[in-house]
């Protein structure tokens with residue numbers, strides 16, 4: 001009896017189920033992730049077309065922005081990155097030479113119209129501002145006109161301000177429709193075209209990040225919108241992108257989104273509907289010459305677009321990507337997207353190489369590169385790593401570049417040396433090999449002036465081209481040093497906590513330091529002091545260098561008391577006599593660098609005994625004195641080589657037993673080299 | 686047939702030329718040693734009391750090597766900056782020995798007198814320097830012609846790195862062929878200058894060029910036969926070096942001896958080649 005009753009109930013419910021199924025399946029078809037990972041403060045809906053002859057991308061953009069702050073926001077600020085390529089007055093060109101010549105080489109982004117979705121024209125409120133000029137060339141002007149500059153000064157148009165008639169209230173949303181034309185520049189720096197190759201990045205009017213107290217450490221109310229500098233990258237909200245892109249149907253498309261639909265328009269064109277969720281930047285590329293390779297790592301579908309001549313290196317790239325996915329998944333957190341796209345740009349488009357757009361990144365290789373030179377692997381691992389360090393953990397690349405490039409280089413060194421072998425990570429040739437951690441340290445300590453700048457400053461304020469070495473290699477080296485000090489397990493715990501707490505948000509420097517302090521205290525108590533602020537003050541916020549030195553190791557016999565003792569008639573003379581087999585050994589240590597880091601010292605005695613001493617390093621010098629039956633043979637500061645920041649490891653030890661073997665070996669190598677050179681030159685005799 | 690005869694003959698010549706090989710080897714050895722001693726002393730002074738350089742014994746160690754060089758970077762820099770004059774010295778030395786070598790290979794059954802060797806070296810020195818200079822100019826022009834095209838192409842849009850690598854590889858191959866041919870011309874020009882004992886270097890280059898192109902097939906054949914030995918030598922040395930760990934004094938000395946044998950053999954092979962060409966030169970003259 002029950003059965004018919006249930007059946008009839010189910011029949012009655014059927015239309016409802018069908019509707020539900022349709023709703024669920026149709027939304028599933030449109031949604032990549034199970035749930036939104038970020039607040040999606042911004043979303044972009046675009047309908048654009050690539051004109052391969054005019055080298056333009058033009059169309060409409062509907063921006064939705066929800067005010068996340070408690071402020072009423074009376075303007076909007078946009079990055080107009082392509083205007084950096086407009087003329088020699090842009091900030092970017094002023095910070096270096098202009099690399100374009102022909103009219104077609106320059107690029108720009110024009111706003112044709114701008115209004116709210118309900119039709120209110122906003123064009124009267126549009127101006128270009130230069131927020132970074134206040135301390136440099138001129139006062140910040142918020143005029144509604146493009147400021148007129150005297151000759152020779154900057155007239156940058158990469159930040160557009162739109163004053164609104166009515167402010168956006170806290171929690172309220174605004175929708176703005178912008179019709180724009182982006183003329184792509186000749187591909188000389190990250191974005192543009194090279195003949196029929198297109199790499200399209202920083203290509204549309206992109207809303208800046210509105211910061212407010214409590215959002216991240218150090219945040220104040222207001223737009224954080226910087227000009228496009230020569231050595232700066234980006235900062236953006238995690239956003240939803242829904243893009244309808246029309247392009248010639250013989251072009252192969254790669255993008256940071258997923259293809260939702262593709263329609264052949266019949267006139268030699270196709271329209272591709274793309275969708276990306278919770279990414280900070282949307283880039284895409286189109287070329288007729290790509291060869292597509294697909295692969296899978298767990299939940300991630302890998303799509304790689306190669307140049308035909310690099311196809312034989314596909315495995316090297318894809319394996320590196322899988323290794324990075326696995327390593328970061330295990331040690332930091334889960335890569336949430338089900339897609340990752342690797343782009344191998346052509347030779348003429350190498351300026352697009354080695355760049356990251358979260359779910360899409362560009363690699364970099366060369367034909368004929370031996371397997372022992374791991375450039376393709378390194379670039380792949382590094383650029384993919386940015387999916388975490390500034391993709392998921394969306395730090396401000398303008399203001400705090402150490403948090404993306406530095407942290408990411410640290411993980412790059414870990415992955416490279418883990419996968420390809422410690423001390424063999426980057427170069428692995430028969431007579432020479434270098435690990436990635438070694439390479440990072442080598443670059444930092446090998447700088448002409450390692451004290452040239454602290455790493456805690458905006459990316460365009462590094463003097464004399466020191467940005468790369470300080471931000472990438474120095475940061476990676478002090479993070480590797482920190483890892484060796486607090487242990488790899490604790491370091492992993494730091495990053496896992498950082499990831500859990502700050503994924504899909506915008507952490508600042510202090511937010512990371514807070515996590516370090518919390519986790520390190522939990523694991524090690526006060527072993528490293530009350531907290532690790534001192535460590536960041538020394539290596540991040542200051543330019544101090546570390547250099548410890550063993551000045552000398554010396555030993556002498558210990559003698560019994562000798563001389564004249566007593567008074568007047570009762571004077572007693574005792575002759576000097578040595579104690580049986582007792583030596584006084586002195587190990588003299590000095591701190592040559594300004595940075596103070598606690599170190600271990602390993603003391604080795606002639607009888608084989610070893611002891612470990614601890615030195616807080618606070619004084620400039622320290623003597624270790626031993627009275628033992630055996631003399632000190634050698635002393636070594638930081639025997640486990642934890643302090644990679646030490647700029648000279650050669651002076652970290654002194655041994656009393658001279659070892660000439662290395663000199664002998666390299667002397668004979670040198671002589672052999674000379675002899676071969678003599679033979680080689682005689683070819684031209 | 687002449688080619689084969691010359692090739693076979695060159696082995697016995699090479700064996701009989703042990704003394705002359707040793708004299709030349711010693712001359713090179715002394716100069717190399719002269720340059721190595723200060724290098725060694727510098728290396729000892731910066732490395733002997735630190736534990737870090739020991740890492741360089743088992744295997745190469747980029748950190749140890751880097752810190753060592755940086756610690757005494759200035760001293761090493763001075764060393765390498767003054768190297769160009771030495772390159773010229775080596776070039777002149779190579780030229781100097783040709784007079785003695787040709788005197789010996791043209792009369793290998795005589796007894797090698799050191800005095801005569803030196804006399805012949807100096808007697809032909811300036812002629813051979815001029816010859817070497819002209820050949821250097823020709824080499825430079827040839828290299829320029831071979832590489833100028835790929836270099837221009839590198840900047841062009843649409844040129845792939847595969848194209849660049851392949852073009853340069855083919856360029857190197859072509860250059861190698863020219864290099865060997867030009868060296869053949871130089872070798873036979875020297876024989877002509879020696880035999881005729883005159884100073885008309887340019888004229889002799891022209892005669893030699895005609896000669897080499899007339900006999901190109903045979904000369905290339907004997908060159909290719911000869912080159913097998915040096916290549917085998919290099920491969921053996923490479924295998925030995927990549928499989929051995931040099932970390933004890935005995936092994937370091939062993940390696941040194943091995944290196945010196947390698948250099949000696951290289952010099953010996955050079956004399957063998959000269960002897961082989963000279964034999965061919967004589968056989969052709971007998972036939973004419």
Ligand SMILES: [Zn+2]
Nearest residue numbers: 382386405408
């Ligand atoms: Zn990077």
